[in-house]
Amino acid sequence: MELAVIVVGAGTAGMPCAITLAEHGVQVAVLEKADNVGGALHLSAGQMSAAGSRLQRSKGIEDSPEHHLADVMRLGHGKADPAIVRLAVEEAGASIDWLEELGFPFPDDQPIIYYGHDPYTRARTYWGVELGISVLNTVQPRFEELVAEGSIDLRLGHRLTDLLVEDGRVVGVRAETTDGTVELRSEAVVLTTGGYAANRALFDRLHPGLHVLLGARETSQGEGLLAAQRIGAGFRGAEHHLSTVGGIETELGQGTSNLWEALGNTNANNRVAREIYVNPAGRRYVAEDEPSQDVQERALQAEGGLIWFVFDETAIDEDEPLVMGWSAEMLREQAAAGEGAWVADGIAELARRAGIDPAGLERTVGEWNAACAAGSDPLGRKALDHPIRTGPFYAVRSEGITVISFGGVTVDGELRVTREGGAAIPGLYAAGEVIGAGATMGDGFCSGMCVTPAISLGRLLGRRLAAQVGAAPMLAE
Ligand SMILES: Cc1cc2nc3c(=O)[nH]c(=O)nc-3n(C[C@H](O)[C@H](O)[C@H](O)COP(=O)(O)OP(=O)(O)OC[C@H]3O[C@@H](n4cnc5c(N)ncnc54)[C@H](O)[C@@H]3O)c2cc1C
Structure with a gap:
C-alpha cells in the first residue's frame, strides 16, 4: 500500500523525520528548496542536550528527562511550552543513541556541563568536533541510502510556496522549481522548513527598533511559517526573542x-x-x-x-x-x-x-x-x-x-499545526525551528534545545505519522 507524507525541508528535523517514515514503510517525498540537504546544520554549532542517553549512563551521570525539563523551564523563565519540551526531552536520549548507532563522533569527555549559556544542573550537552557538520555527516548517509533505494523521494530545488487546502484540510503543497510550479498531493504535510533568522524584513517587523545582526543560514527565511500563517495557522513566541x-x-x-x-x-x-x-x-x-x-x-x-x-x-x-x-x-x-x-x-x-x-x-x-x-x-x-x-x-x-528565531507556528501536543483558537489544522504538522525556539527554550538559551528537539520531534512525528497514515493512499502530481 502506498502511503503519502510530504516533508518540506531536508534539514535538521526533516531528514530524521523522513528517515523514520521511510523505515516504517511510509511513502515519503521530501521537498527542499536548496540544491543540497542539511539546512542550518551547515552553519550550526550543533550542540545537543539529552538526559538518559546510553553515553550519559555509561559515564555514571544521574539524570532524567524530568531534570532536563525542570532546567529548561528554569533557564527559559517558565516561558517554554512545557508539553513540547516534555516531548522533546523524553525523546532526546533515544536521539543521541540513534546518532551513536549511526556513528556520531562523540568526544571522550562528553556529555559535559556547558557554560557558553547559563548552565544546566547536570552534564548533558554533546557536540561533534565538526559541530553541526558532524550531525549532518552522521544523518545524511542514512538519508541518502533511503533515497538511493527509492524509499525517500527527494526533490531538491523545490521551494514550497503554498499549502493546498480542501474542505479545511491540508492536502498537499505547491512548490516552485526551475521548470515551473508543481503541485503535490499527500495525506499529511510536515513542515520542517526551519526559522526566519535570515529574513531581515520579517525580523524587523517583529522586533521594530531592536539592533540585531542576523546570523542564520540564508535558507532560514520563514517561508514555511508564512505559508502556514496564510492558511490560518497561529503564531507565537517572537516576544521571547533574546539576542x-x-x-x-x-x-x-x-x-x-x-x-x-x-x-x-x-x-x-x-x-x-x-x-x-x-x-x-x-x-x-x-x-x-x-x-x-x-x-x-x-x-x-x-x-x-x-x-x-x-x-x-x-x-x-x-x-x-x-x-x-x-x-x-x-x-x-x-x-x-x-x-x-x-x-x-x-x-x-x-x-x-x-x-x-x-x-x-x-x-x-x-x-x-x-x-x-x-x-x-x-x-x-x-x-x-x-x-x-x-x-x-x-x-x-x-x-x-x-542565529535562531524564537517565534513559530503554534502546534499542539501531537505536533499538529493549530489555528489561533487552538483547533488543529487537519493534515498539517510541524517540527524544528518552524515551531519557534521559544517553544523549546522559552526566553532564554538552553544548550542544545534547538538541534536536539528538531531531531527528536522529527523522529517522533515520523513514528506517529507512520502509525496514522496507515489507511489512505497516494502521492500524485
Ligand atoms: C550559527 C548557528 C549556531 C547554532 N548553534 C546551535 C547549537 O549549538 N545548538 C542548538 O540546539 N541549536 C543551534 N542552532 C540552531 C539550530 O541549528 C537550528 O535551530 C536547527 O538546526 C534548525 O533545524 P530545522 O530542521 O528546523 O531547520 P533547518 O535545519 O534549517 O532545515 C530547514 C530546511 O528547510 C528548507 N526550506 C526552507 N524553506 C523552504 C521552502 N519554502 N521550501 C522547501 N524547503 C525549504 C531549508 O533550505 C532547509 O534545508 C544554531 C544555529 C546557527 C545558525
Missing part, C-alpha cells in the same frame, strides 16, 4: 554576521573583560565580568542591542582577543580603517569617530578610571585592573546577534 551578546557585523552595512568569522568574547567564564561596554550615550550598563550570559543578554536587550567595547592599547592581547576571529593586527587594521572599529588618541575623538556621545564617553571613562583606582565599581564589576588611560584608545561596535 546573543557580542555580534560583530562581518559584512559591513548588511546587518549580518557569521559568528565563526568574528564574535565578541563576552563570556566571563572564558575570558575576563579588559574593556568597558557602553551604549550610544557612552554609558556603561552592566558589569562586564558578569558570569551569567542570561544577565548580560537581558542587559544588552534593555539597551536596544547596540553597544561598543571601549579599551586602551594595554588591553590588546593576542592570546586572548576580544573579538574571536580577529588577531591583534586585524583589530588595529580595522580600527585604522574605521571598519566596525575605531582608534583615536583621545576619548572624545574616539567617540566622535565611532558614533558614541563624546561627553558621555568622556564622563564614563573618567568614572571607570576612578572606580579602578578606588577598587570598587558601582555596577559591581570585580575585574578592576584595566583603567582606560594609555592611548591610543579603541572602540569596537557590537550588536546583539541571533
Whole structure:
C-alpha cells in the first residue's frame, strides 16, 4: 500500500523525520528548496542536550528527562511550552543513541556541563568536533541510502510556496522549481522548513527598533511559517526573542554576521573583560565580568542591542582577543580603517569617530578610571585592573546577534499545526525551528534545545505519522 507524507525541508528535523517514515514503510517525498540537504546544520554549532542517553549512563551521570525539563523551564523563565519540551526531552536520549548507532563522533569527555549559556544542573550537552557538520555527516548517509533505494523521494530545488487546502484540510503543497510550479498531493504535510533568522524584513517587523545582526543560514527565511500563517495557522513566541551578546557585523552595512568569522568574547567564564561596554550615550550598563550570559543578554536587550567595547592599547592581547576571529593586527587594521572599529588618541575623538556621545564617553571613562583606582565599581564589576588611560584608545561596535528565531507556528501536543483558537489544522504538522525556539527554550538559551528537539520531534512525528497514515493512499502530481 502506498502511503503519502510530504516533508518540506531536508534539514535538521526533516531528514530524521523522513528517515523514520521511510523505515516504517511510509511513502515519503521530501521537498527542499536548496540544491543540497542539511539546512542550518551547515552553519550550526550543533550542540545537543539529552538526559538518559546510553553515553550519559555509561559515564555514571544521574539524570532524567524530568531534570532536563525542570532546567529548561528554569533557564527559559517558565516561558517554554512545557508539553513540547516534555516531548522533546523524553525523546532526546533515544536521539543521541540513534546518532551513536549511526556513528556520531562523540568526544571522550562528553556529555559535559556547558557554560557558553547559563548552565544546566547536570552534564548533558554533546557536540561533534565538526559541530553541526558532524550531525549532518552522521544523518545524511542514512538519508541518502533511503533515497538511493527509492524509499525517500527527494526533490531538491523545490521551494514550497503554498499549502493546498480542501474542505479545511491540508492536502498537499505547491512548490516552485526551475521548470515551473508543481503541485503535490499527500495525506499529511510536515513542515520542517526551519526559522526566519535570515529574513531581515520579517525580523524587523517583529522586533521594530531592536539592533540585531542576523546570523542564520540564508535558507532560514520563514517561508514555511508564512505559508502556514496564510492558511490560518497561529503564531507565537517572537516576544521571547533574546539576542546573543557580542555580534560583530562581518559584512559591513548588511546587518549580518557569521559568528565563526568574528564574535565578541563576552563570556566571563572564558575570558575576563579588559574593556568597558557602553551604549550610544557612552554609558556603561552592566558589569562586564558578569558570569551569567542570561544577565548580560537581558542587559544588552534593555539597551536596544547596540553597544561598543571601549579599551586602551594595554588591553590588546593576542592570546586572548576580544573579538574571536580577529588577531591583534586585524583589530588595529580595522580600527585604522574605521571598519566596525575605531582608534583615536583621545576619548572624545574616539567617540566622535565611532558614533558614541563624546561627553558621555568622556564622563564614563573618567568614572571607570576612578572606580579602578578606588577598587570598587558601582555596577559591581570585580575585574578592576584595566583603567582606560594609555592611548591610543579603541572602540569596537557590537550588536546583539541571533542565529535562531524564537517565534513559530503554534502546534499542539501531537505536533499538529493549530489555528489561533487552538483547533488543529487537519493534515498539517510541524517540527524544528518552524515551531519557534521559544517553544523549546522559552526566553532564554538552553544548550542544545534547538538541534536536539528538531531531531527528536522529527523522529517522533515520523513514528506517529507512520502509525496514522496507515489507511489512505497516494502521492500524485
Ligand atoms: C550559527 C548557528 C549556531 C547554532 N548553534 C546551535 C547549537 O549549538 N545548538 C542548538 O540546539 N541549536 C543551534 N542552532 C540552531 C539550530 O541549528 C537550528 O535551530 C536547527 O538546526 C534548525 O533545524 P530545522 O530542521 O528546523 O531547520 P533547518 O535545519 O534549517 O532545515 C530547514 C530546511 O528547510 C528548507 N526550506 C526552507 N524553506 C523552504 C521552502 N519554502 N521550501 C522547501 N524547503 C525549504 C531549508 O533550505 C532547509 O534545508 C544554531 C544555529 C546557527 C545558525
